[in-house]
Amino acid sequence: xxxxxxxxxxxxxxxxxxxxxxxxxxxxxxxxxxxxxxxxxxxxxxxxxxxxxxxxxxxxxxxxxxxxxxxxxxxxxxxxxxxxxxxxxxxxxxxxxxxxxxxxxxxxxxxxxxxxxxxxxxxxxxxxxxxxxxxxxxxxxxxxxxxxxxxxxxxxxxxxxxxxxxxxxxxxxxxxxxxxxxxxxxxxxxxxxxxxxxxxxxxxxxxxxxxxxxxxxxxxxxxxxxxxxxxxxxxxxxxxxxxxxxxxxxxxxxxxxxxxxxxxxxxxxxxxxxxxxxxxxxxxxxxxxxxxxxxxxxxxxxxxxxxxxxxxxxxxxxxxxxxxxx
Amino acid sequence: xxxxxxxxxxxxxxxxxxxxxxxxxxxxxxxxxxxxxxxxxxxxxxxxxxxxxxxxxxxxxxxxxxxxxxxxxxxxxxxxxxxxxxxxxxxxxxxxxxxxxxxxxxxxxxxxxxxxxxxxxxxxxxxxxxxxxxxxxxxxxxxxxxxxxxxxxxxxxxxxxxxxxxxxxxxxxxxxxxxxxxxxxxxxxxxxxxxxxxxxxxxxxxxxxxxxxxxxxxxxxxxxxxxxxxxxxxxxxxxxxxxxxxxxxxxxxxxxxxxxxxxxxxxxxxxxxxxxxxxxxxxxxxxxxxxxxxxxxxxxxxxxxxxxxxxxxxxxxxxxxxxxxxxxxxxx
Numbered sequence: 001x002x003x004x005x006x007x008x009x010x011x012x013x014x015x016x017x018x019x020x021x022x023x024x025x026x027x028x029x030x031x032x033x034x035x036x037x038x039x040x041x042x043x044x045x046x047x048x049x050x051x052x053x054x055x056x057x058x059x060x061x062x063x064x065x066x067x068x069x070x071x072x073x074x075x076x077x078x079x080x081x082x083x084x085x086x087x088x089x090x091x092x093x094x095x096x097x098x099x100x101x102x103x104x105x106x107x108x109x110x111x112x113x114x115x116x117x118x119x120x121x122x123x124x125x126x127x128x129x130x131x132x133x134x135x136x137x138x139x140x141x142x143x144x145x146x147x148x149x150x151x152x153x154x155x156x157x158x159x160x161x162x163x164x165x166x167x168x169x170x171x172x173x174x175x176x177x178x179x180x181x182x183x184x185x186x187x188x189x190x191x192x193x194x195x196x197x198x199x200x201x202x203x204x205x206x207x208x209x210x211x212x213x214x215x216x217x218x219x220x221x222x223x224x225x226x227x228x229x230x231x232x233x234x235x236x237x238x239x240x241x242x243x244x245x246x247x248x249x250x251x252x253x254x255x256x257x258x259x260x261x262x263x264x265x266x267x268x269x270x271x272x273x274x275x276x277x278x279x280x281x282x283x284x285x286x287x288x289x290x291x292x293x294x295x296x297x298x299x300x301x302x303x304x305x306x307x308x309x310x311x312x313x314x315x316x317x318x319x320x321x322x323x324x325x326x
Numbered sequence: 327x328x329x330x331x332x333x334x335x336x337x338x339x340x341x342x343x344x345x346x347x348x349x350x351x352x353x354x355x356x357x358x359x360x361x362x363x364x365x366x367x368x369x370x371x372x373x374x375x376x377x378x379x380x381x382x383x384x385x386x387x388x389x390x391x392x393x394x395x396x397x398x399x400x401x402x403x404x405x406x407x408x409x410x411x412x413x414x415x416x417x418x419x420x421x422x423x424x425x426x427x428x429x430x431x432x433x434x435x436x437x438x439x440x441x442x443x444x445x446x447x448x449x450x451x452x453x454x455x456x457x458x459x460x461x462x463x464x465x466x467x468x469x470x471x472x473x474x475x476x477x478x479x480x481x482x483x484x485x486x487x488x489x490x491x492x493x494x495x496x497x498x499x500x501x502x503x504x505x506x507x508x509x510x511x512x513x514x515x516x517x518x519x520x521x522x523x524x525x526x527x528x529x530x531x532x533x534x535x536x537x538x539x540x541x542x543x544x545x546x547x548x549x550x551x552x553x554x555x556x557x558x559x560x561x562x563x564x565x566x567x568x569x570x571x572x573x574x575x576x577x578x579x580x581x582x583x584x585x586x587x588x589x590x591x592x593x594x595x596x597x598x599x600x601x602x603x604x605x606x607x608x609x610x611x612x613x614x615x616x617x618x619x620x621x622x623x624x625x626x627x628x629x630x631x632x633x634x635x636x637x638x639x640x641x642x643x644x645x646x647x648x649x650x651x652x653x654x655x656x657x658x
Binding site: 218245246278 | 375514525590596
């Protein structure tokens with residue numbers, strides 16, 4: 001039995017804004033096993049990034065955000081920790097890499113300084129040892145001539161190298177969980193392939209759990225073992241990669257897969273379209289959230305909210321139509 | 327003989343780098359000798375990674391940027407020889423749709439005014455009522471509702487803004503539309519709506535597109551012919567199906583192999599490219615790709631390869647011999 005390293009239980013993240021409270025994440029539950037890569041897919045505004053940042057509790061809890069539900073790291077609750085204890089977890093047990101490496105790195109420090117900072121804070125290393133370890137990390141993530149690069153500033157590196165440097169910072173303390181929030185979205189395909197290859201390799205070598213957040217289904221198909229599909233703050237479908245891609249059950253997942261042009265095979269006359277667009281958080285529809293865009297929606301869908309239910313094996317889906325068919 | 331909407335011969339665009347006053351110290355060679363011709367009614371896909379010069383080429387072709395050298399003919403007229411007045415008339419014929427629907431629309435103008443301004447400048451339409459009617463007509467075509475006429479761009483989502491951008495381009499009834507990454511900023515479900523809209527408009531209005539993008543699957547879907555760019559050079563050009571089924575240039579092969587496939591059962595062999603794209607200020611000698619090419623030979627370092635036709639309509643700029651290329655394409 002695979003060991004659950006991180007478990008999110010019924011997480012709700014609510015923001016207080018001038019225009020009222022917005023629930024960006026609404027009852028999300030999933031887990032990450034040791035050594036696996038879990039893909040979280042969805043379009044902008046589906047709450048995938050809010051979920052990941054809630055795991056690290058990065059929002060301002062005093063003023064705007066509040067969390068409900070529970071987040072368990074190796075069985076211990078993260079949400080009940082004090083800020084100081086939380087600080088010890090961030091970057092040490094759970095690390096994160098972001099989409100835009102240039103704006104996530106500090107422009108006035110060398111990348112070496114920024115990697116050493118994590119080592120010195122979390123592991124109390126002395127300067128010399130931290131520097132050695134840093135060069136070792138840079139080598140691990142595939143940066144050529146690491147003993148020179150260690151003294152360079154972020155602007156001196158290319159986009160792909162910056163993303164590698166960011167991965168080095170995240171992995172410096174050998175975290176148990178790595179959250180990668182759209183790590184390759186800003187990169188070219190050839191560089192994207194390099195970075196995804198690196199994440200896969202490091203995942204195997206360091207045996208951590210990886211949560212890969214992306215909007216690109218193709219990236220998920222190639223790297224992940226399990227997938228969670230989100231829509232408007234909820235999980236609509238969950239399952240093993242093979243099952244989910246062979247047989248997408250939820251109309252949203254199905255629509256997403258059919259609306260991307262295929263690289264191989266025959267060219268369709270027109271692409272499949274999901275009608276309409278993602279509604280605003282302040283205008284969440286009653287009943288099933290996908291109902292206004294769903295080709296199969298019935299009156300029941302517009303009135304009641306379906307639950308996320310297991311259909312077969314590991315595959316769960318939030319849809320009345322699919323659940324009734326089974 | 328097919329009608330050519332646009333013909334470009336050996337177009338170059340260098341951006342000077344200056345430190346202080348006087349002669350430029352150096353040049354960024356964004357586009358370095360590209361020749362293409364676009365036929366009426368086709369969609370020409372221009373692909374390549376960031377910094378390869380595809381956007382600069384797109385803009386230079388329609389004289390949004392002045393070419394450093396080379397000739398460009400639009401509908402048979404050499405645009406370098408046109409006066410400003412004549413060029414302005416010509417601009418009606420060639421329109422552009424931009425990548426970022428957030429910054430390419432004036433935030434202080436209502437959608438209706440954005441559309442009518444294009445008419446006003448070009449003296450189309452007798453009076454305001456007629457122009458309003460024309461604007462409403464094009465809005466209906468691109469799937470915008472009447473009430474959107476009085477709205478500001480910020481009230482729209484990304485997909486709808488892109489519809490406004492397309493309406494603004496199409497209202498002048500152009501023959502050629504340059505689409506610079508029109509769907510890259512959009513979500514998957516919206517992306518397919520806009521791609522279908524582009525195809526519908528092409529069918530209805532008989533448009534010719536130059537479609538610039540970095541997403542290979544989108545380009546494959548929409549284009550009839552494709553040109554692959556690297557560091558300001560056109561490396562390969564061919565009909566879409568040929569180019570995808572038998573990519574000839576080592577760069578095209580590597581680029582295609584890097585594209586992830588949305589089918590977890592297919593595991594592709596990746597051709598890994600070493601390192602990053604060199605800076606266009608000081609491009610490598612000879613073939614610009616030789617620093618990263620897995621098959622680089624001594625001649626690649628010294629001599630730039632010439633464009634040659636390997637199969638009908640399928641051009642490649644590479645020193646590898648035909649048999650070499652075919653072998654490699656087959657192995658792939």
